[in-house]
Structure formats: C-alpha cells, structure tokens
Amino acid sequence: xxxxxxxxxxxxxxxxxxxxxxxxxxxxxxxxxxxxxxxxxxxxxxxxxxxxxxxxxxxxxxxxxxxxxxxxxxxxxxxxxxxxxxxxxxxxxxxxxxxxxxxxxxxxxxxxxxxxxxxxx
Amino acid sequence: xxxxxxxxxxxxxxxxxxxxxxxxxxxxxxxxxxxxxxxxxxxxxxxxxxxxxxxxxxxxxxxxxxxxxxxxxxxxxxxxxxxxxxxxxxxxxxxxxxxxxxxxxxx
Numbered sequence: 001x002x003x004x005x006x007x008x009x010x011x012x013x014x015x016x017x018x019x020x021x022x023x024x025x026x027x028x029x030x031x032x033x034x035x036x037x038x039x040x041x042x043x044x045x046x047x048x049x050x051x052x053x054x055x056x057x058x059x060x061x062x063x064x065x066x067x068x069x070x071x072x073x074x075x076x077x078x079x080x081x082x083x084x085x086x087x088x089x090x091x092x093x094x095x096x097x098x099x100x101x102x103x104x105x106x107x108x109x110x111x112x113x114x115x116x117x118x119x120x121x
Numbered sequence: 122x123x124x125x126x127x128x129x130x131x132x133x134x135x136x137x138x139x140x141x142x143x144x145x146x147x148x149x150x151x152x153x154x155x156x157x158x159x160x161x162x163x164x165x166x167x168x169x170x171x172x173x174x175x176x177x178x179x180x181x182x183x184x185x186x187x188x189x190x191x192x193x194x195x196x197x198x199x200x201x202x203x204x205x206x207x208x209x210x211x212x213x214x215x216x217x218x219x220x221x222x223x224x225x226x227x228x
Contacts (some may be wrong), residue, residue, distance in 0.1 A: 007125075016127070037165075042217055044208065044221050044222045045157075045159075045165065045208055045210075046219065047210075047216055047217045047218065047219065047220045055215075061216035061217075062122075062216065073169070077181060083126065094166055094185070097165075101170060101171070102153070102171070102194065103153045103212040103213060104212075104213075105156045105212060105217065107153075107154075107167075107170060107210060107212045108165075108167065108199075108210075109167055109170070109176075110166040111165055111166070112164065113164055114164050
C-alpha cells in the first residue's frame with residue numbers, strides 16, 4: 001500500500017527557518033516524482049514544485065521559485081520542503097503527493113495527510 | 122500559466138441528484154486533466170485521471186469527460202459521502218494549475 005506520512009504541525013515566528021518532511025512507503029521511492037501543494041486557510045490548492053528522488057531533479061512553479069527549497073533523501077525515502085525565513089503569509093496546510101503517469105510533470109495520485117504550518121509573532 | 126476556470130463555484134443538491142461540474146482551460150490541454158475530491162480537514166483524493174479514467178476504488182457514479190479546453194465531472198446519483206469540494210488539475214503545461222474548486226453542499 002502506497003503511503004506518504006508527513007511530519008507534524010509547526011508553529012513558528014516570522015524570520016525563522018523550517019523544514020517539513022514526507023516519508024514514502026509501499027513503493028519504490030526513488031522512481032517516482034514527489035511534489036508539494038499549498039492550501040492557505042479557507043482557500044484552494046496551489047502546486048508548488050516537484051523532485052525526482054532518483055537524481056534530485058527539481059522543478060518549481062514560478063510562483064514559488066526562490067521562496068522554498070524542495071529536497072529528498074532517497075536513502076530514507078523522505079522528501080522535504082524548507083523555508084529559510086518564514087513569513088506570516090506562509091501560514092497554510094502543505095501536502096506532499098506522489099506524482100505518476102503521463103504529462104510534464106505527471107499528476108499527483110497519492111497524497112500525504114498534510115502538515116499545518118502556522119507563522120505568527 | 123494555464124488558467125483553469127471551474128463552474129459553478131458552489132452548488133446545493135439533494136441525495137440522488139445528478140451533479141455536473143465544469144472546468145475550462147485557457148488553452149488546449151489534450152486530456153491531461155484530473156479531478157480531486159477534498160473533504161473538510163482531509164487531504165485531496167484523486168477521482169479521475171486522463172480526463173475520463175476512473176481511479177481504482179472510486180465508485181462508478183463518478184465519471185469524467187472532455188478534451189482540449191472543456192471538461193466535466195459528473196456524479197450520477199449524489200450520495201451523502203459526496204458532499205465535499207472538487208478540484209480539477211491540468212498537467213499538460215508547466216506549472217500544473219488547479220481550478221478554484223466547487224463546493225457541493227446539501228440542499
């Protein structure tokens with residue numbers, strides 16, 4: 001069974017750094033793209049970027065380029081989303097999702113449970 | 122970016138009703154479109170891929186159609202567990218973009 005398990009909720013202050021994680025199991029982690037999707041409070045879904053753990057090839061939506069860093073450690077089947085300096089506007093639920101199928105990139109099929117990030121002074 | 126316009130943004134329906142949600146792309150995307158269901162406090166779940174293929178385990182009352190710029194998600198007979206928000210996603214052109222969502226509420 002494909003599973004993506006994300007790290008727990010975080011409460012941070014503006015300017016702090018943060019790295020959240022997403023651990024995959026039940027499939028060959030290195031062989032599938034994995035990406036991140038943001039959902040701000042009461043809002044819709046926004047696709048952020050994607051990484052191929054096998055070779056660390058990473059692509060970002062222009063809206064998120066330079067704002068976050070996506071990485072992966074295939075040895076422990078874990079992907080990461082990282083901020084160097086959080087802002088209040090980063091407050092949101094963040095979902096990781098495996099991507100599979102046709103297209104460039106392929107679409108998300110399995111999703112993690114989400115990590116709530118709250119940034120407040 | 123390709124803009125995905127969903128309509129309606131919300132609707133009220135009764136159990137047993139036939140429900141149709143539309144997604145229009147700002148340019149042609151072949152059949153590179155999926156539909157996702159999200160219940161409050163839960164992660165999205167994929168219902169349809171490649172515009173009309175049913176995800177394994179999803180009830181057959183859900184169906185998708187369309188190609189190019191216009192797509193529909195149809196629920197043939199709405200069930201209590203179907204009250205949720207539905208999103209389309211195009212992945213033909215980078216970056217992938219979601220529609221704004223359609224909230225299906227109980228009448």
